Amino acid sequence: MDDITQKLGENAVRMNVDNIVQGYGGCxxxxxxxxxxxxxxxxxxxxxxxxxxxxxxxxxxxxxxxVSGNVTLDNRDIMKYDRKELAKTVSYVPQxxxxxxxxxxxxxxxxxxxxxxxxxxxxxxxxxxVKAIVTxxxxxxxxxxxxxxxGGQMQRVIIARSLAQDPEFYxxxxxxxxxxxxxxxxxxxIMRDIIKKKNACLVVAxxxxxxxxxxxxxxxxxxxxxxxxxxxxxxxITEKMIKDVYNVSAEIxxxxxxxxVHSFDDGEGLMDL
Amino acid sequence: xxxxxEDLKIILKETHDKERLRMVFFANTRKKILFIxxxxxxxxxxxxxxxxxxSVHISTADTLKSILHAILPxxxxxxxxxxxxxxxxxxxxxxxxxxxxxxxxxxxxxxxMQGLLRNPMVSPFxxxxxxxxxxxxxxxxxxxxxxxxxxxxxxxxxxxxxxxFSDLIVIxxxxxFGLCSIIVVLALTxxxxxxxxxxxxxxxxxxxxxxxxxxxxxxxSNEDALREITLWIMGGMWNATxxxxxxxxxxxxxxxxxxxxxxxxxxxxxxxxxVANNLGIxxxxxxxxxxxxxxxxxxxxxxxxxxxxxxxxxxxxMCRMIIGNDYRYILPxxxxxxxxxxxxxxxxARVIIRPSELPVGIIMYVIGGIFFLWMISRKNWGKML
Numbered sequence: 001m002d003d004i005t006q007k008l009g010e011n012a013v014r015m016n017v018d019n020i021v022q023g024y025g026g027c028x029x030x031x032x033x034x035x036x037x038x039x040x041x042x043x044x045x046x047x048x049x050x051x052x053x054x055x056x057x058x059x060x061x062x063x064x065x066x067v068s069g070n071v072t073l074d075n076r077d078i079m080k081y082d083r084k085e086l087a088k089t090v091s092y093v094p095q096x097x098x099x100x101x102x103x104x105x106x107x108x109x110x111x112x113x114x115x116x117x118x119x120x121x122x123x124x125x126x127x128x129x130v131k132a133i134v135t136x137x138x139x140x141x142x143x144x145x146x147x148x149x150x151g152g153q154m155q156r157v158i159i160a161r162s163l164a165q166d167p168e169f170y171x172x173x174x175x176x177x178x179x180x181x182x183x184x185x186x187x188x189x190i191m192r193d194i195i196k197k198k199n200a201c202l203v204v205a206x207x208x209x210x211x212x213x214x215x216x217x218x219x220x221x222x223x224x225x226x227x228x229x230x231x232x233x234x235x236x237i238t239e240k241m242i243k244d245v246y247n248v249s250a251e252i253x254x255x256x257x258x259x260x261v262h263s264f265d266d267g268e269g270l271m272d273l
Numbered sequence: 274x275x276x277x278x279e280d281l282k283i284i285l286k287e288t289h290d291k292e293r294l295r296m297v298f299f300a301n302t303r304k305k306i307l308f309i310x311x312x313x314x315x316x317x318x319x320x321x322x323x324x325x326x327x328s329v330h331i332s333t334a335d336t337l338k339s340i341l342h343a344i345l346p347x348x349x350x351x352x353x354x355x356x357x358x359x360x361x362x363x364x365x366x367x368x369x370x371x372x373x374x375x376x377x378x379x380x381x382x383x384x385x386m387q388g389l390l391r392n393p394m395v396s397p398f399x400x401x402x403x404x405x406x407x408x409x410x411x412x413x414x415x416x417x418x419x420x421x422x423x424x425x426x427x428x429x430x431x432x433x434x435x436x437x438f439s440d441l442i443v444i445x446x447x448x449x450f451g452l453c454s455i456i457v458v459l460a461l462t463x464x465x466x467x468x469x470x471x472x473x474x475x476x477x478x479x480x481x482x483x484x485x486x487x488x489x490x491x492x493x494s495n496e497d498a499l500r501e502i503t504l505w506i507m508g509g510m511w512n513a514t515x516x517x518x519x520x521x522x523x524x525x526x527x528x529x530x531x532x533x534x535x536x537x538x539x540x541x542x543x544x545x546x547x548v549a550n551n552l553g554i555x556x557x558x559x560x561x562x563x564x565x566x567x568x569x570x571x572x573x574x575x576x577x578x579x580x581x582x583x584x585x586x587x588x589x590x591m592c593r594m595i596i597g598n599d600y601r602y603i604l605p606x607x608x609x610x611x612x613x614x615x616x617x618x619x620x621x622a623r624v625i626i627r628p629s630e631l632p633v634g635i636i637m638y639v640i641g642g643i644f645f646l647w648m649i650s651r652k653n654w655g656k657m658l
Contacts, residue, residue, distance in 0.1 A: 062551070063551060086553065088553075090551065091551065092548065094547050094548060103543050103597065106301070107540065108544060111543075112552070114541050115552060126298055130298075133294060134291060139290050161544070161548075
């Protein structure tokens with residue numbers, strides 16, 4: 001990692017997203033979105049349901065090819081990576097993790113080592129998988145089938161898989177949606193620590209503004225598939241933004257241990273019943 | 274001070290956990306290899322027993338002697354009665370080989386299809402590949418001679434082994450029709466709204482369609498061909514000849530090796546196409562290739578045996594229950610398991626109504642049908658449909 005920091009400098013831009021247009025069947029879902037992430041930065045993507053967060057996420061990790069625009073990682077177009085290389089560089093955690101199959105937690109986590117191996121797991125592969133399992137507190141479930149686990153446990157398995165993959169860029173799509181409070185905070189903290197330590201980047205779609213406010217460095221706000229704002233979290237997450245984007249009245253409350261969004265029901269948006 | 278002690282405790286606990294987890298990993302791998310070896314040994318033993326059973330009962334010692342004598346005539350002496358060797362080598366051995374090859378092929382194809390389509394209920398039989406392939410074979414049998422003329426009956430003999438040109442045509446036809454059904458399945462799974470049960474339903478309907486075709490070919494065929502096709506459709510090992518077996522061996526081995534090469538990527542498929550893509554796998558290409566090779570290996574065997582159902586469903590699941598879902602191990606294990614199931618069933622089919630014999634397909638329908646019902650009634654599996 002050190003060589004990358006040396007090469008690129010302390011606050012180097014590692015991920016650059018330039019004018020992305022993406023859509024299904026000729027109908028654009030996201031239009032002209034640009035942002036960038038520096039090394040060691042956690043970028044949150046927030047926006048209402050259906051605004052194109054997941055589509056953007058899939059484009060960022062190369063699962064979907066953009067209609068126009070490009071994503072560059074360390075000054076290299078994502079489409080120019082070959083599959084194996086990209087798999088070592090970017091790791092993707094999907095939102096609704098549909099699990100079908102009968103693999104144990106162990107098998108699923110160690111699958112993250114697929115890009116590094118030819119046929120059998122090396123000692124390092126096993127160590128990385130074990131480390132990821134311990135980090136995500138899955139020690140007691142290693143032998144169980146993934147489809148027997150609860151939603152939150154399943155999500156932890158897939159995040160552990162991503163940690164075992166040991167990439168430079170973590171792209172997560174609502175990783176905490178099925179978590180309880182403890183796990184939400186733990187996961188965000190662990191991820192923040194990991195990327196700071198590795199000088200990696202985490203781009204994460206979140207629906208919880210409080211998590212975005214407390215853990216991210218920068219925030220990208222999307223409204224109807226277009227960029228609403230991008231910048232440092234305190235400048236972006238404002239009462240005006242919440243009113244504009246979510247049509248919700250809210251107040252940003254700053255406390256010594258962190259800030260939170262206090263939203264309240266102002267009766268707007270309700271229909272006559 | 275207290276803090277340092279706490280930290281040390283945490284570090285020790287973590288190290289202990291990691292060491293324990295590493296041990297679990299190695300123990301699991303050992304268990305898998307042990308299971309596969311045990312299957313291989315029992316399969317070998319059962320093959321010898323199966324060879325010795327028949328209308329002429331030959332002792333196990335004589336069976337072994339006949340085989341060893343045939344391989345190394347200078348080192349091992351022949352069986353106590355010379356004609357035993359002929360019964361074993363030319364009578365029973367092709368049949369046992371055909372059973373082993375068919376069991377391997379169907380179970381391996383089932384395993385791979387389940388992994389590639391992420392659907393625990395698919396197998397060559399439930400996807401309609403078996404019926405489609407046997408329709409193709411039936412067409413080749415009924416119309417082959419009128420289309421190809423005398424070439425169809427061309428044969429090449431070397432020693433006791435005879436290769437028939439018609440065998441190749443039959444394999445080719447059954448593969449082509451097997452492909453038809455797999456193309457329908459592939460087209461269906463491209464659509465996002467297709468559920469797992471829809472795929473199975475489509476397989477059932479494909480089976481009905483080709484069943485109609487088989488019935489039609491029965492209806493227009495003459496008295497002799499009718500009995501032959503009827504018996505053959507039931508699924509049995511009557512067509513076992515060395516010629517057939519020697520065609521099948523390279524096909525089956527090549528296909529299994531290719532499928533084994535895919536298994537690591539299939540492991541990654543279980544978390545979804547997008548995740549597999551992210552792990553550096555070309556999902557679309559692998560799915561198409563894997564399904565085509567599975568179809569090839571299935572239809573090559575079915576061309577000789579007729580429809581034998583449920584092996585591709587039972588064998589992988591029985592292995593999964595024991596060694597988990599790492600496809601690198603599941604594929605060889607279920608191939609061996611499939612051979613074992615089919616070998617036992619075929620041996621039973623041979624002796625149950627002695628001196629006559631039962632088509633093994635009937636036995637497999639009964640066992641497999643009950644297994645299928647039991648399986649879908651279980652909570653974890655039923656939930657996934």
